[in-house]
Amino acid sequence: MAPGAHQINGALQHTLKSSIDCSGVGLHSGAKVSMTLNPADPNTGIIFRRTDVAGGGGEVPARWDTVVDARLNTSVGNADGVCVGTIEHLMAALSGAEIDNALIEINGPEVPIMDGSAEPFLFLIECAGLAEQPVARRLIEVLKPVSVGDDRHSAVLSPGRCPSISFEIDFEGTFIQHQQFFTSLVNGTFQSEIARARTFGFEHEITELRAAGLIRGGSLDNAIVVGGDGILNDDGLRFEDEFVRHKVLDSIGDLYLAGGCILGHFHGFRSGHALNHELLRALMEDSTAWRYTDFSETRPAIAAMSSPVAAAATA
């Protein structure tokens, strides 16, 4: 927590204190988009509204049961076929800043990629400030292990005393090689250790994706590009293990589609968006695997969750 910042009440829900805008390009579409983060009422959750869709059918809740595509990024959609793509880095920032309720207006099909990390979104949230709401936050407490995948790719959620995450990637034979990372999501670790980690891709894959009409907005300004024996970005890495930290960031964003903070441990082994969503669906559809808990029922460890962004923004 920042020196002098007062402790926010982690037991209550939060929204933004005011609306705030940004603009950028979509990673896959290359389209220029403007986005506004707005306050929303308690128990709203995170809702996207496509302002370029006529007739009021453009609202899409960001929830595990609205995911329509999780191959290269996470996209949510509604019954009218209106979608919003590449939401994962924004969702991670909302999770890290402890924003429970927000209405995200966007005038295109994809959240802007910004610098490929969650830091620009955290900065926006910090500028808007947080407003406490007089309704208890609900945690999703994992009651028993749930796992998906096989021996090549897997994802597991298991019970734990505080929210924590670990991830392992294996790109043997490339510059990335083998990396693993563990953190408890308390005391601002999201802000200090994860938010700045950028998305990445391999030089040889980029040619194929471009040929398929994807990553039209991708550049060295919003992704790390891995070549034969190093990275193509002149300014280097933000962390030595930035790649695995970004996989952690993606997973935090994907898991926030549960509709609240998950009290438990997530472990990903070479997982990605598709497997993360398969795991979340497996958890949510098994009523014996989780329950809602509020902060008053949880153990003391959870009291340390409040983030420096949240603390500073409400100070």
Ligand SMILES: [Zn+2]
């Ligand atoms: Zn990502």
